[in-house]
Each structure stands twice: as structure tokens, then as C-alpha cells.
Amino acid sequence: MEINVIKIGGNVIDHPEKSEMFLKLFSKFPGNKILVHGGGVLASRTGKSMGIQPHMVNGRRVTDKETLEVVTMVYAGLINKSLIAKLQAFGQNAIGLTGADGNAILSVKRPVKDIDYGYVGDVKKVNTSLLENLLQQGVTPVFCAITHDKRGQLLNTNADTIASEIATSLAKKHTVNLYFCFDRTGVLMDEKNESSLIPLINEDIYGELMRDNVIHSGMIPKLENAFNALKKGVNHVWLGLPENLLLASKGKNSGTSIETLKYDLY
Numbered sequence: 001m002e003i004n005v006i007k008i009g010g011n012v013i014d015h016p017e018k019s020e021m022f023l024k025l026f027s028k029f030p031g032n033k034i035l036v037h038g039g040g041v042l043a044s045r046t047g048k049s050m051g052i053q054p055h056m057v058n059g060r061r062v063t064d065k066e067t068l069e070v071v072t073m074v075y076a077g078l079i080n081k082s083l084i085a086k087l088q089a090f091g092q093n094a095i096g097l098t099g100a101d102g103n104a105i106l107s108v109k110r111p112v113k114d115i116d117y118g119y120v121g122d123v124k125k126v127n128t129s130l131l132e133n134l135l136q137q138g139v140t141p142v143f144c145a146i147t148h149d150k151r152g153q154l155l156n157t158n159a160d161t162i163a164s165e166i167a168t169s170l171a172k173k174h175t176v177n178l179y180f181c182f183d184r185t186g187v188l189m190d191e192k193n194e195s196s197l198i199p200l201i202n203e204d205i206y207g208e209l210m211r212d213n214v215i216h217s218g219m220i221p222k223l224e225n226a227f228n229a230l231k232k233g234v235n236h237v238w239l240g241l242p243e244n245l246l247l248a249s250k251g252k253n254s255g256t257s258i259e260t261l262k263y264d265l266y
């Protein structure tokens with residue numbers, strides 16, 4: 001089957017009107033779909049209100065025990081359940097999941113190298129048959145950024161990574177498209193100028209953008225995950241504004257498409 005994995009960023013869902021507009025569009029999106037949502041902005045704000053300062057390294061949150069409690073409450077609780085309630089109101093039957101539910105996403109605590117990220121999980125296995133069964137029943141899975149290690153430990157996992165890992169696991173058997181919806185027109189040459197959109201990125205362009213520091217913060221894991229997905233068989237990867245999602249699905253490029261290099265044999 002054809003499956004669309006759609007990620008919505010925390011900057012969008014932090015605005016009630018933008019969030020609602022996205023969920024309406026998502027409900028209208030045809031075919032099999034899986035939603036993955038972030039929530040980093042609200043997690044940082046909630047943590048700060050409790051005296052817990054956010055600490056991000058290369059776009060990923062360093063997650064100590066207290067931070068893990070905050071992100072679990074915010075992502076798996078408030079945000080996930082609010083999104084599900086809205087989707088039901090728009091006629092979209094959906095089920096909210098962490099990686100622990102139905103053993104959907106198994107991960108392992110990120111090993112300490114230069115940085116100790118704490119309770120952050122790297123995805124090991126996605127339960128694709130659970131997802132296939134839900135889709136076949138017309139129920140849309142909605143994932144937050146919490147996974148588990150099957151030894152009783154919840155782990156915080158970047159939502160772009162979750163979307164990419166779900167897409168690559170399903171791509172072994174299905175045609176999968178991956179859409180990253182966030183608060184910009186796409187990847188920009190000049191972050192302050194929305195009309196400096198880069199419509200197409202391959203590894204060479206990506207290397208240059210990294211070298212010239214055009215890409216930073218959350219865009220680093222987003223593009224890492226985009227290329228990872230393409231290399232592992234995902235059909236199409238797109239980044240852009242939620243309002244352009246339906247256009248993008250019809251091949252009308254209004255954001256940034258990601259491509260791997262195709263070298264001629266001669």
C-alpha cells in the first residue's frame with residue numbers, strides 16, 4: 001500500500017489557529033496516513049515554569065530525570081490527547097500512541113560519547129504490523145516523541161527521527177512518502193528571508209549548506225533524518241509549510257524536496 005508519514009513541528013502546534021488549520025488539512029489528506037508530532041516549544045515553556053531550564057545540543061534535548069517527566073506529561077499527555085480530540089471532531093478516527101503503546105517503537109538509550117543526552121532514545125525497531133493493522137481498520141496512528149526500551153524505561157526521541165524511522169521501516173514493504181511540516185516555507189538560504197527558499201537539496205548542496213552554517217538548530221536533525229529516509233528506500237521527502245501539504249502531495253512543489261544523488265554510469 002501507499003503510506004504517507006506526516007510530521008508536524010512544535011512551533012506550529014504551539015499556535016492554536018495554525019494547529020487547527022493543519023489538523024483540518026491533515027483530515028482531508030487522502031489515503032493511508034500516520035501523524036508524528038513534536039512539542040519542543042511547549043515542553044521548554046512548561047519546564048521553565050517549573051524551574052527546569054531547557055538544554056539543547058545540535059537540535060536535540062538533553063533529558064535528565066525531571067525533564068523526562070515534563071516531556072512525558074507534555075508530549076504523551078496534553079499535546080497528543082488534544083490533537084486526537086480535534087481530529088475526532090474533524091471526522092478523522094485516530095489513536096494516540098507513545099512507542100510503549102502496543103510496543104510500537106522500541107529504542108535504546110543513546111550511548112554516551114562526547115555528550116551525555118540522558119534519557120534520549122535511538123530507535124531500534126518499529127512495530128510495522130501494528131501500524132498496518134490500524135491503517136487497514138481505517139484508524140490513523142498519531143505518535144508523540146516518547147519511546148521505550150522494553151525494560152520499563154521511557155525515552156525522549158526527536159520527533160523528526162521518529163517520523164523518519166517509521167517511514168523507513170514501512171518502506172521495506174510499502175511505497176512511503178515523508179512530509180515534514182514546520183513553520184517555514186522550506187529550507188531557506190537566508191533564514192530571515194522566506195523568499196530565499198531552496199526548492200531542491202541533494203547531498204552535495206546539503207554539505208555546502210552545513211559548511212556555510214546556513215543550517216542550524218532543529219534543521220540539523222530534520223535534514224539528517226530526511227536523507228536517512230531517502231537512503232533507506234522512502235519514495236519522496238518534502239519539507240515546508242502545513243498549508244502547502246496538499247499541494248506537495250500532488251507533486252506541486254511549494255517547499256523543499258530532498259533528493260539523493262543519482263550518478264550516471266558513464
Ligand SMILES: Nc1ncnc2c1ncn2[C@@H]1O[C@H](COP(=O)(O)OP(=O)(O)O)[C@@H](O)[C@H]1O
Nearest residue numbers: 009010011038182184187188214215216218219
Ligand atoms: N536554513 C534554514 N532554513 C529554515 N529554517 C532553518 C534553517 N536553519 C535553521 N532553521 C531553523 O530550524 C527550525 C525548524 O526546526 P525545528 O525548530 O526543530 O522545527 P519543528 O517546528 O519541526 O520542531 C526553523 O524554525 C528555523 O528556526
Ligand SMILES: CC(=O)N[C@@H](CCC(=O)OP(=O)(O)O)C(=O)O
Nearest residue numbers: 010038039040060061145158159
Ligand atoms: C531528544 C529530543 O530532542 N526530543 C525532542 C522531542 C520533541 C520534538 O522533537 O519536538 P519538535 O518537533 O517540536 O522539535 C525534544 O524534547 O525537543
